[in-house]
Amino acid sequence: MRQYLARATVFLLLFGACGAGEARDVFLYRGDPLDAAGIEVSAWGDGSVRESQEPGVTGTRSIEFNTKGLFSGAFLTWKNPVEIAEPSAISRFDYLLLRLRFNQTTRLGIEEPGLAPNIKGDYRPLPMDYYGNYFGEDLPMVPKVRRIRVILYSADGRAVSHSVPVVHKTTDEDGWFAVALPLAGFGLTAQSNGFPLQRMAISADIEDKIWIGEIRITTDDSPIYVDSLDDQDVGTQDVIVLVGSADAGITSLLYSWDFDEKDGIQEDARGRVVQVVYRRTGTYTVTLTVRDPDGIKQPASTKAQITVN
Ligand SMILES: [Ca+2]
Missing domain, CATH: 2.60.120.260 (Galactose-binding domain-like)
Incomplete structure (x- = not known):
């Protein structure tokens, strides 16, 4: 009351x-x-x-x-x-x-690792041949x-x-x-x-x-919502491209990825589009965590299983 x-x-x-x-x-x-x-x-x-x-x-x-x-x-x-x-x-x-x-504007691609805020605005294009659900032309044009x-x-x-x-x-x-x-x-x-x-x-x-x-x-108090990721079956040495999707009204969002839950959650890559190669067979849990840079809103995350055969 x-x-x-x-x-x-x-x-x-x-x-x-x-x-x-x-x-x-x-x-x-x-x-x-x-x-x-x-x-x-x-x-x-x-x-x-x-x-x-x-x-x-x-x-x-x-x-x-x-x-x-x-x-x-x-x-x-x-x-x-x-x-x-x-x-x-x-x-x-x-x-x-x-x-x-x-x-x-440019086609959204893979963020350069360790991107400093004032160095350059280039995205790395997606690899021509990769295992994933998205194709480059489906990615939006971004500033x-x-x-x-x-x-x-x-x-x-x-x-x-x-x-x-x-x-x-x-x-x-x-x-x-x-x-x-x-x-x-x-x-x-x-x-x-x-x-x-x-x-x-x-x-x-x-x-x-x-x-x-x-x-x-x-x-804008709309919470951060993250779309779920699909589980995938891949081979060793396959280049896997993962595309995150999230929304929080007008709020800017940062995408942080961990590619293997077993050793804890770190930041293995950042950006909406990332790539990963698993060199050993096994089942890996990918975790995508999305937060706003100022921590105004509650972070949100989603997980997917990658089975490497
Ligand atoms: Ca990890």
């Missing part, structure tokens, strides 16, 4: 703060002309930025910027600061959601950019920064990718006394041209 009352109170608070029971949504940019939106853009470092006539997600315009790395891109400045972390409204499931379109970095500046002189991996999933039909950075990842919580956003800097880990179609604060 106590728990019920507490939940009811939270519900009322949220209801009161958001009105009409809607999810918390604070729009910062929705594709309107920049003049009308009260936004000014300027280059960050050796990046460049301009208003584009390319339609945004819902509006008639978008913001086009060029980045050459994590310290190069665009500044967006709001003439009237927008409160994004109102203490009575903010939750740990609040995200800064960017809808982005990338100039350079070459692997990481987006954002710095937020408040009207009262604070600056907070964060970066997230770009999610490896398909776009909407117009090619927009959702890239969501949790406010908690910026250190913004109910204890932050709000955050009147005045300026934002945005960059990416590799050189690219990127369009911003929408920017908003939104809530």
Whole structure:
């Protein structure tokens, strides 16, 4: 009963703060002309930025910027600061959601092991002849950019920064990718006394041209769901390609694989698509664990049996 009352109170608070029971949504940019939106853009470092006539997600315009790395891109400045972390409204499931379109895309492949965030955006193609359920052409096109970095500046002189991996999933039909950075990842919580956003800097880990179609604060508490993997019978020396699939709303996800449960769960490979060769016969349990980089949500995992004959 106590728990019920507490939940009811939270519900009322949220209801009161958001009105009409809607999810918390604070729009910062929705594709309107920049003049009308009260936004000014300027280059960050050796990046460049301009208003584009390319339609945004819902509006008639978008913001086009060029980045050459994590310290190069665009500044967006709001003439009237927008409160994004109102203490009575903010939750740990609040995200800064960017809808982005990338100039350079590539076929999803196998991640390079030990990938550093700012080295390169290449995926290794799948082996031509491998044992598995997927063929290369079924894999989605994904941005070459692997990481987006954002710095937020408040009207009262604070600056907070964060970066997230770009999610490896398909776009909407117009090619927009959702890239969501949790406010908690910026250190913004109910204890932050709000955050009147005045300026934002945005960059990416590799050189690219990127369009911003929408920017908003939104809530996403949908849990991480991992699709089950199929058991497989293979031979020794077969190259097995495993493709993970998971969903958690707009949240970026990291895929971590262990190829043999018998010696415990380690990270033998990472990424949505991985390859493994078993050299000895036997039965192996593969474990895929999916988590969000900021640990906002509960990790989820699934297992499959690989029988090597
Ligand atoms: Ca293991």
